[in-house]
Amino acid sequence: MYYKDYDTEGFFDEYFHADGSPREGASILLKRLEQLPGGELLRRQKATEARLFQMGVTFTVYGEEEGTERIFPFDIIPRVIEAREWEALERGLKQRIYALNLFIDDIYNDKKILKDRVFPEELLKTSKCYRPQCEGFRPPRGIWCHISGTDLVRGGDGVYYVLEDNLRCPSGVSYVLENREVLKRTFPKIFEDSKIRPVDDYPYRLREMLQYMAPDGAHSPTVVLLTPGIYNSAYFEHSYLAQQMGIELVEGGDLAVTDGYVYMKTTKGLQKVDVIYRRIDDDFIDPLAFREDSLLGVPGIMDVYKSGHVALVNAIGTGIADDKIIYAYVPEIIKYYTGEEPILPNVPTYVCWEELDRKYVLENLESLVVKPANESGGYGIMIGPKASARVREEFRGKILEDPRNYIAQPTVSLSRVPILVGERFEGRHVDFRPYTLYGEDIYVMPGGLTRVALKKGSLVVNSSQGGGSKDTWVLRDLS
């Protein structure tokens, strides 16, 4: 038996109760897996890895020489989310993105939340991601964050907490789609028996949303995906999504601004572009408006955007709500704009900018995770319980020098899901990133990216640091 000696080691396990008995959602799957002949699971794991490599489902690791592509490690045991769990998650995600969108619109326009002193103005002004260029601007249909990939973690109490909102260029959705494709081939029989909600129509819905954003008067709008190019770590995803949606994948050099519109350069001359799904940071998108040294963007595109002749998805300036200090205020933001209590809680967060919080953080560095306010991908983080005294002192200095730039959170004992180790199951920590599209209505894809820390005991799930992924099954409501 794969899980005879399985030990949850006191963590919340997505497959098993504390007493070792299977949870309801996992029970059908476990029963089917037990029916496979010995060695079969391992054989299928290997075949799946070979398949992913052949398909070229790879990512690029920064700072290495040639041969920098690796496959994103994949474990074939899926994460399972039961229908009623999902229902609450979905409502929580919709509520959150709805409120965040109103927040962004407000701070660049009426600034009501500042006037009502619910949110401190100083924090806004000092955020690296605030774009004064967007003041007074309202994007098409009033929507700013069209695509978000919220990072959720599940604590020892079994509660899902929001860790990050990722409102700029959340990546990983291509892995969700590819993982599902591959796993269907790995477990065709089990797929037939389980009631799993499909994720395959994501590209279709994405395209529909993008078309909905087209400037008024654009009949059968031309939609493109703007990539920084093949050296970007997520290039595979850009290319994959463009292909799945049947739209052009363009680089900055393929676009040009002429007479107040954006065009792409084709073998038959210039062709007008209406909607751009851009996977380039604000900073790089227009050397005339932002970083002058950017070679990736399109000079003059910001003016076209502000005159309403092209739509950018996500809107410029949404990164403000990714600032981790602003994140700390999201529960207040939700209450302010919706009058409701937040359905999904934040991980408790100490804002070093606030004196009382800072004092607490400095006194408890060995038990907290300290994060810079504006980094992503797990860079620049200190994990207190694992850091040496020297590193802790270093962070103490950093916090005192620039308190605005740091927050701290208690370590969350991430929930675990079994992975296949040889012929047995072993528990590993996971997080979860579902994807939300905000167009004519709000759609949460029933599934998402489950990242798993493959190293025993590790809490770091980032692909750049030894993380892998799993397919995520959201079960249909059978009642």
Add this chain to the structure above:
Amino acid sequence: MLSRVANSIYWMSRYMERAENVARFIEVNLHLMLDMHTDEGQWEALVSTTGDLEIFRERCGEEATRETVLDFLTFDRENPNSILSTLTMVRENARSIREIISSEMWEQINKFYYFVRDSALSGVAAETPQDFYQRVKTESHLYAGIADSTMNRGEDWHFARMGRLIERADKTSRLIDVKYFILLPKPEDVGTPIDNIQWAALLKSASALDMYRRKYEQITPESVVQFLLLDRHFPRAILYCVLMAEVSLHSITGTPAGMFRNEAERRMGRLHAELTYARIDDIIKRGLHEYLDNFQGELNGVGDSIKDTFFALSSASPNTPGGMEE
């Protein structure tokens, strides 16, 4: 379609054809060696035909041996035209147009690249070179077959075919030159069994021996050159390549056959006419090598005007990641 994408497809296809033809050059040389009693100067002559003698001397010194030449032409990453380098370029170009080509093509490119890269480490190419270069040809054929049976016959396919055929025409002309460079025919050898074997080896390297036999009874230098240069039906013959490249060019632009609306069409048309009305005995009288040299120059001109006509709007990708994804 995007100029940049057209450019990538065209070059992806050219580089793939180039990789295959390097294998053919080496193969013809290996064949010729078997029947000769000395290999004096022969390996250096091979490098000359590829046009990379200068880089070779920088990399490997003055003396060209079997080992150094094989390694230089096959695995040397500093040689931009080695099989491994050209396959790397195929893959880089393919990566930038993944959403345009079929996933089957992409998988074959990957498989091919890894095969050659891994062979560089295992030393298998030096041990059984015939098998290795045969496999290179087969993988390239497999790619061409997959491309032919999985791509829409749209603009992208025509750019791919045009790139492949222009490269092939150039390389077939150089393949004929291998014989010229290596074996300046000594008067006493002409018409002897040795000479015939050598011409047969040349045909074989162009995968042309079987089709040649169906058309000609005997192997004579004139008819071999006639076949590889001026045949209208053999797919590696230079005239065939030019004819079909021209068809693709006109499919892309929509210009009626026999007319031209841009420099690429004008030069391609002129080359077509020149080859159509050429006579093999005139060519040999004027000097085959000079004729081929001139042809290569004209073909380069066609390549340049294709670039100016279709790709000039595009610019190269900057080599930076462009900020972190979340």
